[in-house]
Amino acid sequence: MIQVEHLTKRYPGRTAVDDVSFSVGRGEVVGFLGPNGAGKSTTMRILTSYLPATAGRVTVAGHDVFADSLKARREIGYMPENVPLYDDFRVKEYLHFRARLKGLRGRDCRQRVGEVMDLCGLTDMRKKMIGTLSKGYRQRVGLADALVHRPQLLILDEPTNGLDPNQIRQVRELIRHLGEKHTILLSTHILTEVEATCGRVIIIDHGKIKASDTPEVLQQRLRTAGAIEFEARAPVDDVAAAVRALPQVRRVLSDPMEEGWHRFIVRVDTGSDPREEIAALIAAHGWPLREFIRKQASLEDVFVELTQNQ
Amino acid sequence: MRIFLILLGKELRQFFLSPLAYVVILLFMLINGVSFYASISALTRSTSGANLVTWMFRTPWFYLSYFAVFPLITMRLLAEEQKLGTLETMMTAPVRAAQLILSKYVASVIFYIVLWLPSLANLYLFQYVTDGAADVPRGPLIGSYSMVLLMGLLYLAMGLFASSLTRNQIIAAILSLTLILLHYLVGFVAVYLSSARMLDLSEILTYIASVEHMALFTSGLVDTRPIVYYVTLAAFFLFLTHQVIEFRRWKT
Numbered sequence: 001m002i003q004v005e006h007l008t009k010r011y012p013g014r015t016a017v018d019d020v021s022f023s024v025g026r027g028e029v030v031g032f033l034g035p036n037g038a039g040k041s042t043t044m045r046i047l048t049s050y051l052p053a054t055a056g057r058v059t060v061a062g063h064d065v066f067a068d069s070l071k072a073r074r075e076i077g078y079m080p081e082n083v084p085l086y087d088d089f090r091v092k093e094y095l096h097f098r099a100r101l102k103g104l105r106g107r108d109c110r111q112r113v114g115e116v117m118d119l120c121g122l123t124d125m126r127k128k129m130i131g132t133l134s135k136g137y138r139q140r141v142g143l144a145d146a147l148v149h150r151p152q153l154l155i156l157d158e159p160t161n162g163l164d165p166n167q168i169r170q171v172r173e174l175i176r177h178l179g180e181k182h183t184i185l186l187s188t189h190i191l192t193e194v195e196a197t198c199g200r201v202i203i204i205d206h207g208k209i210k211a212s213d214t215p216e217v218l219q220q221r222l223r224t225a226g227a228i229e230f231e232a233r234a235p236v237d238d239v240a241a242a243v244r245a246l247p248q249v250r251r252v253l254s255d256p257m258e259e260g261w262h263r264f265i266v267r268v269d270t271g272s273d274p275r276e277e278i279a280a281l282i283a284a285h286g287w288p289l290r291e292f293i294r295k296q297a298s299l300e301d302v303f304v305e306l307t308q309n310q
Numbered sequence: 311m312r313i314f315l316i317l318l319g320k321e322l323r324q325f326f327l328s329p330l331a332y333v334v335i336l337l338f339m340l341i342n343g344v345s346f347y348a349s350i351s352a353l354t355r356s357t358s359g360a361n362l363v364t365w366m367f368r369t370p371w372f373y374l375s376y377f378a379v380f381p382l383i384t385m386r387l388l389a390e391e392q393k394l395g396t397l398e399t400m401m402t403a404p405v406r407a408a409q410l411i412l413s414k415y416v417a418s419v420i421f422y423i424v425l426w427l428p429s430l431a432n433l434y435l436f437q438y439v440t441d442g443a444a445d446v447p448r449g450p451l452i453g454s455y456s457m458v459l460l461m462g463l464l465y466l467a468m469g470l471f472a473s474s475l476t477r478n479q480i481i482a483a484i485l486s487l488t489l490i491l492l493h494y495l496v497g498f499v500a501v502y503l504s505s506a507r508m509l510d511l512s513e514i515l516t517y518i519a520s521v522e523h524m525a526l527f528t529s530g531l532v533d534t535r536p537i538v539y540y541v542t543l544a545a546f547f548l549f550l551t552h553q554v555i556e557f558r559r560w561k562t
Contacts, residue, residue, distance in 0.1 A: 048402040051558065073404045080402075084395030088324065100316050101403050145399070 001026050001153050001183040002047065007056035009042050009207075016042040018207035019056070026152075029179040031198035032187035033303065039207040040187040041081055044157050047185070048078045061152055074103065077146030077182075081157040083138050085145075087131030091122055094130055095144055102149035116144040120174065136167035143174065154178065156186040160193060172196050191303055203303065227295045228266045228275055234287035236262055242281050248272035261290070314409045321387075321417030334382050335425055341375035342429045350436070363433070363450040364528045367458075377490055380462075381483035383421055384469025387414045388555070392477040397555075407555045415470055415548060422462045426455070449530025457527035460540040461520055465490045467547035474554040497521035 002024040009017040017039045024030050032040050045051040047058060049069040058065045063072035086094060095113045104112055117123045120140040125133065130141060139159065146154055159175065160168045175197050178184060188194060194201050195215050203211040203218075211218060232239060240252045243266055251267040268274055275294060282289050325331050349365035366372065388411075391397040400410060433446050465486075472486035473479075497519030503512035516522050523536040 045398070050398055050402050070404045070406070073402060076402070078399070078402045080395060080398045082395065084399055086324075086394070086396060088328065097316065097320055098399075098403070101313065101405060103404065 001028070001061060002185065003057075003059045004043075004047075005057045007043065007046065007058060008054045009039075009046060009051070010054045016207055017046070017053075020204070020207070020209055021056075022202055022209060022212060024183060024185055026183055028200060029175075029184045029198050030186075030200045030202060031194035032185060032202050032204060033189070033191070033194050034187075034204040035189055038205045040204060041157055042207075043204070044078075044155055044185070044187060045080075047155055048076055049073060074149070075152050077149065077151035077154045079142040079146045079154075079156045079159060081161065083142035085130045085138060085141060087129065089130050090126070091128055091130060091133070091141055092117065092126035094141065095122075095148055098145045099148045104149060112148060112150070116147045119147070120144040121170070136163050136170070139163060139167070139171060140174075143171070147178070152183060154182050154184045154186075156184065158188055159186055160188065160190065168193075228268060228278060229263065229291070229293050229295055230266075230278070230282070230289060231257065231261055231263050231291040232282060232287045232289050233259070233261045234285070238285070239264060239282075239287065242285065243278060246274050246277050246281075248274040248277075313405055314413055317405070317409060317413035318417055321413050322420060325417060325421045330382070330386075331421065334379065335428075338375055338379055338425050339428050342372075343432065345372045345375070346429070346432050346436075361445065361447050361450060362436075363447060363454055366429075366433075367454050367524060367528045377465075377487065377494070379422075379425065380465040380469045380490055381472075381486045383418050384466055384473050384486055385479045385483040386473070387418065387470055388473040388551070389477050389479045389482040393479075401555075407552055411470070411474075411548060411551050411555060415467065418466045418470065419463065422466060423459070426458060430455070447530065450528050453527035453530045453532050454524075456532060457524055457536075460523075460537060463544040464493075464540045464547070467544040467551070468493070471547045471551045471554070474551045493518075494520050 002022075004023065005021050007017055007020045008015070020039075020043065032043070034040050042051065046053050047060060047065060049065040049072060052066060060072040061075040063069075063075065065072045089097070092113065095116065096109065099109045099113050114123075117126055120143050122137070122140055122144055125137055128137075130138065133141065143156070143159065146156065156175070160171050163171060172193065175184065175186065179197065179199075186193075186197070199214060201211070201213065201215050201218060202209060236254050236256070239262070240254065243249055243252050243264070248269045249266055250269060253265040253267075255263045255265075257263055266274075266278065273294075275292075279292065346366060349362060349368075352365050353362055388397070391400065401407065433451070437446050468489045469482075469486035472489060473482040475485065476482050496515055498521070500512045500515035500519050500522070503509075503515065517535070518539065523533075526533055526536070
């Protein structure tokens with residue numbers, strides 16, 4: 001559905017997107033993840049042909065977004081960051097205007113506007129002025145606008161930005177529902193969002209792609225870079241010395257707790273799993289043990305690791 | 311064409327459903343009324359053969375209201391779309407920049423025409439209450455109103471251009487007022503140059519001076535040269551506006 005080849009976008013004195021290539025297949029829900037200023041919005045603006053690329057080629061549904069821009073735009077439902085809307089329109093009126101602009105006519109247009117208002121929970125708000133709507137409802141109007149011309153591809157730039165937790169859940173629910181029928185590319189800097197909604201994650205930072213995989217695989221890849229945690233009643237120095245003697249262990253941290261108990265956090269090398277050895281050590285010394293867990297790296301750890309280590 | 315009409319509908323809706331439009335119309339009618347009154351009293355005192363219509367477009371009142379109107383009409387058009395970010399939703403829908411710009415321009419011209427209609431009513435009402443004693447001569451009427459339309463075509467295009475350059479409406483308004491006054495003042499430079507005996511230059515400037523055109527048209531003389539001049543210059547400013555909006559797509 002989306003083909004991006006060697007996309008580069010340079011602004012004067014700054015490279016926003018640097019030789020990025022990726023593709024999104026039909027029916028996929030892909031999350032575009034990166035810190036603020038990583039080049040997410042720029043990439044999306046190029047995909048929707050709002051901005052030109054400095055170099056590289058982008059096709060959407062087989063249409064080049066620059067040479068064949070109008071055709072490409074018809075296939076895309078785009079919701080820009082912060083959802084720009086005309087405040088002096090009523091919800092229904094605005095959606096009607098947008099639907100006609102995107103080529104719907106007559107009865108089909110009225111019907112479709114009714115459908116998307118239903119889908120986005122806007123039916124009760126249809127007569128409200130957009131300027132009086134809350135942020136959550138504005139977001140829904142933007143989403144309804146993106147959907148109204150039955151596009152194959154939805155591009156959503158920070159769809160849950162600035163919403164309260166309830167609204168976030170509602171919008172995510174909606175996106176998940178839409179993902180059953182549409183190809184979706186959404187950007188976010190919120191990790192749980194990607195875990196909740198996306199089948200695949202593209203992590204981008206400083207205009208470069210750092211990783212592209214399913215959330216599960218990404219977590220697995222870094223899982224072992226996580227930690228083993230246990231609580232034991234033992235002298236800190238003895239435990240630390242014994243555990244540190246193991247070849248896979250990088251660091252041992254400890255927190256004192258009540259009555260001689262300590263919580264130990266053991267950082268281990270990537271790809272290793274010394275749980276057996278640690279357990280054997282503890283057993284051999286006869287230290288009382290009351291908890292023993294392996295902390296799985298969350299997507300957040302993956303993200304921090306990928307975007308800060310360079 | 312369909313897209314253009316949809317956009318035009320949206321622009322007209324935004325014009326006529328906003329309070330600003332009615333404030334502008336009110337202000338304009340008020341000053342227009344004063345200008346009309348001034349022209350009547352000028353006419354009663356004058357011994358020259360000039361008529362009511364001619365006087366109407368020569369009072370300072372007229373120009374006072376006249377130039378203020380263009381920035382008020384056009385400052386919003388593109389600056390607001392850029393500020394709100396709706397230019398992005400607009401240009402990522404299957405809409406060409408030319409369609410967007412033309413729809414805004416045509417809507418502003420329609421609004422401008424609506425603005426002028428009450429002044430026409432002034433004239434006919436006056437003719438009616440004086441039971442036909444006050445003559446509204448046909449030639450000067452057609453001449454002066456077509457001149458008003460021609461100048462409007464150009465100044466609205468200038469205003470739209472100014473609005474495309476910035477996302478700040480105030481800056482857009484000041485820019486367009488500057489452009490319009492600069493263009494208008496060229497006529498006075500011509501007068502100055504002719505008094506300074508630089509006749510060649512003065513003659514050239516006279517061709518592009520609105521005051522001269524106005525004087526010509528209000529006397530009932532419809533000349534095709536100014537028509538071509540205003541229409542092509544307006545088209546040129548629309549072209550510039552188009553380049554500014556599309557420039558976003560060319561800068562790398």
